[in-house]
Amino acid sequence: MxxxxxxxxxxxxxxxxxxxxxxxxxxxxxxxxxxxxxxxxxxxxxxxxxxxxxxxxxxxxxxxxxxxxxxxxxxxxxxxxxxxxxxACEAVAPTQRVVTIPVRYGGEAGPDLEDVAHHCGLSPTKVIALHSQADYAVYCLGFQPGFAYLGGLDPRLHTPRRDTPRLAIPAGSVAIGGSQTGVYPLSTPGGWQVIGHTALPLFDPTTEAGALLQPGDTVRFVPAQEAT
Amino acid sequence: MSQTDAMASIDVLRAGTLCSVQDLGRHGRRHLGISQCGAMDMLALQQANLLLGNPPGAAGLELSLGPVQLRFTQAARIALTGVDFGARLQTPEGGDVPVLSGHALALPAGAVLSLARPAIPGARGYLTVAGGIDVPLALGSRSTDLKAGFGGHAGRALQAGDKLPVGTTVSTLVTGKRGVRGFAPTHVLRALPGPDYERFTQSAHTGFWLQPWRINTQSNRMGLRLNGAPLALRSAVNLLSAGVLPGDVQVPPDGLPIVLGVDCQTTGGYPRIASVIQADLWQLAHLSPLTSVYFQPVTHAVAQQALERQTRYLARLTTRLLVEAGAEGRPDGR
Incomplete structure (x- = not known):
């Protein structure tokens, strides 16, 4: 109980x-x-x-x-x-939805990938592997429409925020901030380390729910070559 | 002529600053991070709608800073409430007359409405049109979410050149000469102790309720930022993110409270010393920067009575306007 x-x-x-x-x-x-x-x-x-x-x-x-x-x-x-x-509530995710998010890591899509790799003492390839092989739980949403607080980032990837926050992180940016990782549905100023980008819309006000992710969902990041 | 041209619309000739389409807000989606938005002064928006026989939650314009100039392509009925904007009406025949707040007004096609500036700097006015501003519903509301950039007209504040669609209406309500009186802010925000009230020191409690709080110029629809003697916690806390609501009074580490507004985020992590009661939230739309505000502690019973008094007021107003319109007939002959 x-x-x-x-x-x-x-x-x-x-x-x-x-x-x-x-x-x-x-x-x-x-x-x-x-x-x-x-x-x-x-x-x-x-x-x-x-x-x-x-x-x-x-x-x-x-x-x-x-x-x-x-x-x-x-x-x-x-x-x-x-x-x-x-x-009567139990510690299980009852009707678990798995949402796969294709991510273009590094380069222009993820300008901080090298810095994160350097901070963690890993190769960029290893950072991508660790980030994309974990299952993340959507604890809750907040901050922006469709922004999910994700649990499950590998402790080897924990990286402090940037000393100087960016004035605009583009919508779709996949980033690490301290012990958390997340995807920005909308462009925002912020200090998280941007390691990649997804073309999947996380917030779309023309859809019924508006947000792609819901509390309790499982998120998987998959390395992808996205067309831009 | 395209179908769009045939429909009644409002051409925005001058947009002022932060003039946006708002209704009574977006509800039931805070778990997805979607903010409420809507008119900061929901009472004034409802008054303006009732004057025209609109549903109380029809979308109108929230006016923040002038000058705003609008041309009505078709004959229309409008109402202005909230702070006075020194409105004038120019008709195609060359007429130029002042427009009274709190009254319904019939305009001929081609009329131009000019709104200069709020009589009280920082206070908001509301403009409604019979049939409502007919922008598409986005996630259940026509409100503009200025921060997230969706809803309302193109998800942003109005710009010169915008064309706002006007909905159709079956109501031909023409309200009587009495109109409605606006409410003047009391600068006293009645509040209930917040979930983290006991985390604050005794002197913070006293300071919160007794000192005049100066309104910071950084205030906006997201929140009213206050200056005064900082409020201290008994000991530093690092709270987990939790749901927040408009009216909550957060205290960040600098000790200076922020009263959350209708555009506030859905979650927050700062301790909450109080929550302003629903019946007083409309005042946030009218508090000028550099003026002061007090918080007054009340009970849940008082909060509920105040809210029910407002509900009864709006119900009485609906009836009164219908009765007066019936008694005076239809002076416009329609």
Whole structure:
């Protein structure tokens, strides 16, 4: 059975559940997996619970509700429902979706590949191999539409951010920042080390969901020669 | 003549700065990193829609800085709310008259509406047109996400030369002489203690509620940045990224609070000392840089009462405008 989360209110129409110690540096994967399952179960009850937003974070969850005028505050009942559902959640990724992202590594597409290789004491080829052979878990999304916080970067590839952030990292850039790796759906200023580029759109507002990746997905990077 | 030319539209002659198409925002997609956006002053946008018989959430224009000049290709009905922009109307016949905020106004085809500047620097105004600004829905909303560059018109603030489509309407509502009164910001933001309130020192608690906070010029739709005596934590924390909402008051390491606005990111990692209540969020659209704001602690019950009072106000306004329109007939003869 899962340990009960710490639940706090947020504003008048939301609550936050913390499933890890609040000061943890990263949530353990099993905790996050159980959290994805909780999100799925809440999604199934979204209408009944009158939930406007179900937003998993890193080892935490934000729920925002709708409260029809004159109705009682749903906080207490929602809290009870979350605790009941959480008890039955397991540390598995139930309906795992695997998303393969083709990446053109190095060169103009990945101007920092050499620096990362140098910092890690590896050859660029080895960096590409390590980066593309791991399975990454989409812990949650945030920062930009479609930007996924990925867990699973090989510790041998951990590289500090650049001393001078770039004014614009192009959309589709695959980058490493500290112990994290990710793909930028949109152009942004930033200090992460850009090692490659994908032509796959991670955010497309004309599609139904908008974002390619969802919390709980598994991501694989595949070296590719992309046409530009 | 192409079909586009036949449709009613608004030609943007001058776009000002940061004038954008907004509705009541994009909801239910924060787990994908998609921000809310929408009008900063949702009350004013709804007032302006109700004046025209539009659905309250129809898309309109949020005006930030003038001068904005718009030409209406077809006869139209419009309403202006929020801060006064010193609007004037030029008709093809050579007329040039001031336009009152808070009233519905019928314009002839070819009329040009000129909006000079906000009476209060940094405050926002709203313009609606009967039928709404008919840009395509993007992820469930017509709001412009200026940061991500999608939604609204071409995913950006308006530029001279833009052509905005106007939707069709069945309503011929012509509102009475009374119009609607705008709300003046009180500069007091009622707030609930945030999830990290206890992480702050006693003197930070006192300082937060008691000192006047000066509004930093760096404020925008993403957040209201405040200057004052910095707020200290009991001990340094490194929080994991978690969902945040508009109204949350984050305190970055410099100790200076930021009230998150409608365009804020979906996740954040700074401690949150408070959340501004929903009923007071409209004020963020009207607080001028270099003026001051106070936070006032309230209970959940007070927050809910304030929100329900607004809901009732909008419901009463809807009824009142319909009744007045019925009583005065249709002076435009349509």
């Amino acid at each position: 899962n340990a009960a989360p710490r639940i706090t209110r947020l504003g008048e129409d939301a609550l936050l559940c913390h499933f890890t110690a609040p000061d943890d540096t990263a949530p353990p994967l099993p905790v996050q997996q159980a959290l994805w399952q909780l999100c799925q179960r809440l999604e199934a009850e979204r209408a009944a619970l009158q939930l406007r937003e179900i937003v998993p974070g890193m080892g935490n969850l934000l729920l925002r509700w709708t409260r029809p005028p004159g109705s009682p505050c749903p906080f207490t009942s929602l809290q009870a429902r979350v605790l009941a559902l959480w008890r």
